[in-house]
Amino acid sequence: MHHPFGVFFTLSLLFLVSPCSGGNILVYPVDGSHWINMKILVEELHAKGHKMTVIRPSNSWYIKENSPLYTSITIQIKEDFRDVFDLYLEEQIRVQREGASLLSFFRLNNQFLTMLTQAHELWCDIAKDIFENETLVKHLMDSKYDLVLADPVIGAGVILAKYLNVPLVLNVRWVTRGEGHFVLAPSPLSYIPVPGSGLTDKMDFIQRLKNIFFHSVLKFQENMVLPIYDEFCSKYIEGGCSIFSLLQQADIWLFRSDFVFDFPRPTMPNVVYIGGFQCKPAEPLPADLEKFVQSSGEHGVIIMSLGTMVKALPKDVTDEMAAVFSKMPQKVIWRHLGDRPSTLGNNTLIVDWMPQKDLLGHPQVKVFVAHGGTNGVQEAIYHGVPVLGIPLFFDQYDNLLRLQERGAGKIIELSDFSGHTFGEGLQKLLHNSSYRQNIQRLSRLHKDKPMPPMDQAIFWIEYVIRHKGARHLISEAYKMPWYSYHSLDVLLLLLAVLMVLLYSIYAVFRFLCCRRKRKTKPKQN
Structure with a gap:
């Protein structure tokens, strides 16, 4: 309202x-x-x-x-x-999983620059x-x-x-x-x-x-x-x-x-x-999806999506995710376009597409697992759902960092990803009420505008x-040229005037001192 x-x-x-x-x-x-x-x-x-x-x-x-x-x-x-982007994303994921280092930083930036130039x-x-x-x-x-x-x-x-x-x-x-x-x-x-x-x-x-x-x-x-x-x-x-x-x-x-x-x-x-x-109040879900959501009972639902550009994560990562999901009492709706994970549990529904906005606005949805795109993060804020973020590229880490700093989400980087860290992150967001309270506070602030x-x-x-x-x-x-914008030309002029002034003072004192020495010098016989 x-x-x-x-x-x-x-x-x-x-x-x-x-x-x-x-x-x-x-x-x-x-x-x-x-x-x-x-x-x-x-x-x-x-x-x-x-x-x-x-x-x-x-x-x-x-x-x-x-x-x-x-x-x-x-x-x-x-x-x-699309071919250029897919190759870039594949290499990004591979390098990120190797862990943070100076070498990986320069490799990632070089790949980004190559992709950006081609684009x-x-x-x-x-x-x-x-x-x-x-x-x-x-x-x-x-x-x-x-x-x-x-x-x-x-x-x-x-x-x-x-x-x-x-x-x-x-x-x-x-x-x-x-x-x-x-x-x-x-x-x-x-x-x-x-x-x-x-x-x-x-x-x-x-x-x-x-x-x-x-x-x-x-x-x-x-x-x-x-x-x-x-x-x-x-x-x-x-x-x-x-x-x-x-x-x-x-x-x-x-x-x-x-x-x-x-x-x-x-x-x-x-x-x-x-x-x-782009955010709007949630609309009713399709009947079959609503039935699945309601079947979660008091435990609620976790939804996961990696946006429009990412088809799937590497197979071993998705298998670990599916294994963690399968052991949880919550129901899971997962937008996934890759091969079906071998460890998929009965509580997990794999879909090609899902009404993300309407699911985020459903009272049964407890956590949003996302890659951190601007749209998804803003929709999570609007509907007040805490985010477990797995950033992959571009601005995603920075977006998720803003939620994490405000206690409304948590980040797991690919270099730190494992079944243990993923499960631990989900448990924190599900059972530590401060995450939901913080993002619902952001939701109230976001909606309280004159227009x-x-x-x-x-x-x-x-x-x-x-x-x-x-x-x-x-x-x-x-x-304005850059040097005028930063007033560097003015600064240089003032420095030049100051140097001339200081030099002039120095020259005057030197002249006076030399003159005084000549006057006081004893006459030779």
């Missing part, structure tokens, strides 16, 4: 804000779990009467060519990024196909879009918005160079952990040193990846451009996070926090359409 003030506030906005007639919106998404987020926005915008056009590759995994929600523009592409090269090729198709470019220009809604984890959407000279709204948490805040807002490394560092906002000296090291690694990766777009920008954007400055010029950032989930940090006026915008996150997202998209942008919210910092 929403707070009464929130309902009043929302109704007030509806009356005070001038209505937005259906806008013409061009969507440039990213496939996989990113599209699942974007599609929810597309559905809501379509329901509000906006005309939606979605750019998609011909071999898309999830973005359908024909949809009642949108008109699609399909770009023919032969290469499949951006593929996405850049797709963008080139768009710009080199004169018929398509003319169609895009003639369509006179009111707004481009883009996922900035790739650079093509922001470049296209610049080329069409159309306001840009970003559906964002990650960008081409890492976490979005690091592009837009002041990010002091003394208390803002760099993604991948495994740190919190409370750091001692050694941890701050580690944080700076990880920031250097990210800067190195950025310098290796972003030049992929330089030639593209120079060719199609008059005067050239950089992805970094184009991101800073975006009108609104719809940021898929909030400060119930994330650590407090500086932000900017055009950042709108919509963490959990639901989805309503806020739609309001700001329509705001940009109504006012043809939101330039008054954009900082002019993007026009």
Whole structure:
């Protein structure tokens, strides 16, 4: 239930804000779990009467060519990024299981950089196909879009918005160079952990040193990846451009996070926090699933899912998981696409798909075993279910760390995984009531807002359409070179003035001392 003030506030906005007639919106998404987020926005915008056009590759995994929600523009592409990702994930899991070491760290980062470079090269090729198709470019220009809604984890959407000279709204948490805040807002490394560092906002000296090291690694990766777009920008954007400055010029950032989930940090006026915008109250389960859930009695249910991108963990890991599950009094619903575990118990139901949101909202569900993707973590917070996390790649460890720091979840890394650690983790979350109490507190904080996150997202998209942008919210910092942004030029000038002043004082004293010596020197006979 929403707070009464929130309902009043929302109704007030509806009356005070001038209505937005259906806008013409061009969507440039990213496939996989990113599209699942974007599609929810597309559905809501379509329901509000906006005309939606979605750019998609011909071999898309999830973005359908024909949809009642949108008109699609399909770009023919032969290469499949899924093959690159599957190889990356397989190697990530293998190296992580070997245990943490300096060698494994550099191997994992090298694999990530290779995968990232291949991905951006593929996405850049797709963008080139768009710009080199004169018929398509003319169609895009003639369509006179009111707004481009883009996922900035790739650079093509922001470049296209610049080329069409159309306001840009970003559906964002990650960008081409890492976490979005690091592009837009002041990010002091003394208390803002760099993604991948495994740190919190409370750091001692050694941890701050580690944080700076990880920031250097990210800067190195950025310098290796972003030049992929330089030639593209120079060719199609008059005067050239950089992805970094184009991101800073975006009108609104719809940021898929909030400060119930994330650590407090500086932000900017055009950042709108919509963490959990995809969350809704649970709906009734299908009859057969409801029967299975109810059969758990007082012990309840454990659910497990590793998201849309991961088919299965290695066989020995899944066999150990199944063996632990089989000895528990709880019932288990497990989304698993790999080979059927040999140790599977009668209490465990294997499914290809499950209504995750509706299960998380069911009172019988006690624990969520997850990989730590943003969507799953935010849904767990919304419904108040503690999380046992097994992070695999990208931001998953950092997401789970935020829950663990707040006493709402526990992490088991693959290098530490065993039947014993897995069973022990489950027992802690099931029988230590503080985990449930803590995540239910986060749930109450998340829901206690004047306006639901989805309503806020739609309001700001329509705001940009109504006012043809939101330039008054954009900082002019993007026009400044890095040395001016950090006032290094001012500092150097002040240091130079100080040095001249000190030298002048020294020269005066030296002159006076020398003159005095000459006057007091005894005359020779």
